[in-house]
Amino acid sequence: MQRIAVVGSGPSGIYAAQALVAHPLLPGVRVHVLDRLPCPYGLVRYGVAPDHEKIKSLQQSLRAVLEHERVTFVGNVPVGGDGVSPEQLGGLYQAVVYCVGAATDRPLGIPGEELPGSHSATDFVSWYSAHPDAAAGRFALRARSVVVIGIGNVAVDVARILARGADELRPTDVPEPALGALAGSRVREIHMAGRRGPSQARFTTKELRELGALPGARITVDPAELVLDPAYAGTAPGSPPLPAMVRRNLDVLRGWAADASADGRTPARTIGLRFYLRPVALLERRGRVAGVRFARTAPDGTGGVRDTGTFEEIDAQLVLRAVGYRGMPLPGLPFDPVRGTVPHLAGRVLRGAVPSPGQYVAGWIKRGPTGVIGSNRSCAKETVASLAEDAPLLAGRPAAPDPVAALRAYGLRPVEWDGWLSIERAEAALGRSLGRGPVKIPDWPGLMDAARGDSLA
Ligand SMILES: Cc1cc2nc3c(=O)[nH]c(=O)nc-3n(C[C@H](O)[C@H](O)[C@H](O)COP(=O)(O)OP(=O)(O)OC[C@H]3O[C@@H](n4cnc5c(N)ncnc54)[C@H](O)[C@@H]3O)c2cc1C
Known part of the structure; x- marks a missing residue:
């Protein structure tokens, strides 16, 4: 085979490119890693929290793949919508591996969710991560009390960023507008609430402990x-032991509960971890969100929860829901709306029960939004x-001699590796001008200027 496209330059796309160029059945194959953004690395750049420097540094090993002599990064190429269609891509490459992730949030589906002051954690994460689609100035952080709905690692990330002082985030690549808003933040109380109990919480212990280590x-x-x-306490005769992480x-959690005694200091912020609270409505005052009404739940003896008939309200001027991510359908590809994924058989895209030749999926769009970055490698x-097994079938297909030129002919303005390096230089220069390390450029015009080398920073 000669040419394969990978759509999406997040971990799954880059690990797919790495596996493709290393596969013994695909000698000499060339891989183009396309992305709708001019910047690579997907959620490692635009999701992993800025204060998680060690995980962020994974970008260095992902970068080594994009610098492989037979791998080419081609950014600013959206597939679907106004971009190139899967059908057009199928004419340029012998096979296409879709690794487009699952970056849309799940709604709560309760009254008041659309009120000003109610947002998805996805929006908040995109904002502090400088995603160019995030609306500038969206989070002024004038709220005194914030409710974060969800008890997973994303909820913990969001609570931690809200609780950190701007000084702690200044050494990171947080964009200036977000750093400014965090510096002027009026947030004093952060309430993290889940409808189930602590043994069903999805956060990992390392992330949980980090909350307790926050100064202030x-x-x-x-x-x-x-x-x-x-039935799920690991104590009933015959019941399975609790998993080690739980x-x-x-x-x-028990350590924190026992340590309720205040040590005399008034903390800058409190983080309340709340369980067995199911949100039923967002409350409104003067056209904005003013709180959350919760139904109190209790364990139902089968690992789920039941409503108890009692309610609790928590005041909040900002509500962030962190109840999971969801894949989006790509026009021209089959989609399972219940799972939010593309149906597949070992990565081969399925139309009905039949594999669609030359189309593959990997990562969150294949298996749903679960697992850590490393899960995307396997x-x-x-x-x-699967693709390598199909190679004899696919090798006879035509491939465009210069797909990037063909993409330009479709009216797109691809940003190649040099353009990305130019963005990196502009972000380093921006940081220097602010007395900081590299600082992310948070908007499309800024990124595109930087990609062309026009940046003033
Ligand atoms: C807020 C948050 C924090 C996280 N923190 C951690 C952590 O600390 N540690 C950890 O191990 N895991 C973490 N994860 C999980 C990790 O980020 C995922 O496992 C991983 O990013 C999934 O990889 P992916 O390649 O499938 O998707 P993504 O990383 O989302 O990559 C998808 C890529 O496809 C591109 N794309 C999407 N649609 C199109 C299109 N139509 N055309 C062209 N390109 C497109 C996107 O721009 C993106 O670059 C976190 C996840 C989130 C949401």
Whole structure:
């Protein structure tokens, strides 16, 4: 085979490219990694929290793949919508691996969700990560009390960024407008609430512990809310033991609950971890969100929860929902609206029960928004193994001699590796001008100017 496109330069796309150029059945194959953004790395750049420098530094190993002599990064190429269609791509490459992620949020589906002051965690994360689609100035952080709905790692990220002082984030690549808003933040109380109990919380212990280590923030946990479903407490005869991560989480939470005694200091911010609260409505005052009404739940003995018939309201001028991500359909590709993924068989796109030749998926759009960055490596490898098996069938297909020129002819303005390097230089220069390390450029015009080398920074 000669030419394969990977759509999406997040971890799954880059791991797919890495597996493709290393596969013994695909000698000499050339891979173009396309992305709708002019910047590579997907959620590693635009999702992983800025204060998680070690995970962010994974970009260095992803970069090595994009610098491989047979891999080419081609940014600013949206597939679908106003961009190039999957059908057109199929004419340029012998096979296409879709790794477009699942970056849309799940709604709560409750009254008041559309009120000003109610946002998805996706929007908030995009804002502090300088995603160019995030509306500038969206989060002024004038709220005194914030409710974060969700008890997973994204909810923890959002709570932690809200609780950190701007000084702690200045050494990171947080964009200037977000840093300014965080510096002027009036947030004092952060309430993180989930409808289920602590043994069903999805956060990992490392992320949870980090909350307790924040200077200037105090964690509050109500011991009464640490009750476990007796059938899932790991204590009933014959019941399975609690998973190690849950046990560790419970140890941390119980430690905080026992340490309710204030140490005399007034913390700048409190983070309340709340369980068994199911949001039923967002409350409104003067046309804006003013709080959340929760139904109190209790364990139902089968690992789920039931409503108890009692309610609780928490005041909040900002509500962020972090209840999961969802894939979006790509026009021209099949889509399972229930799972929010593209149906596949070991990575081969399925139309009905039939594999669609030359079309593959990997990453979150293949298996849904679960797992850590490393999970995408094995996922991509499985897909590439399927593609390599199909190679004898695909090799006879035509491929454009110069797909990037063809993309230009379709009216697109691809940003290639040099353009991305130019953005990196502009971000370093911007940081220097502010007395900081590299600082992300948060808007489309700024990124495109920088890609052309026109940046003034
Ligand atoms: C807020 C947040 C924080 C996270 N933090 C961590 C963490 O600390 N540690 C960890 O291990 N994991 C973390 N994860 C999970 C990790 O980011 C994912 O496992 C991983 O990014 C999924 O990889 P992906 O390639 O499938 O999708 P993505 O990373 O989303 O990449 C998809 C890429 O496709 C591009 N794309 C989308 N649509 C199109 C289109 N139509 N045309 C062209 N290109 C397109 C996007 O621009 C993007 O670059 C986090 C996730 C989130 C949401």
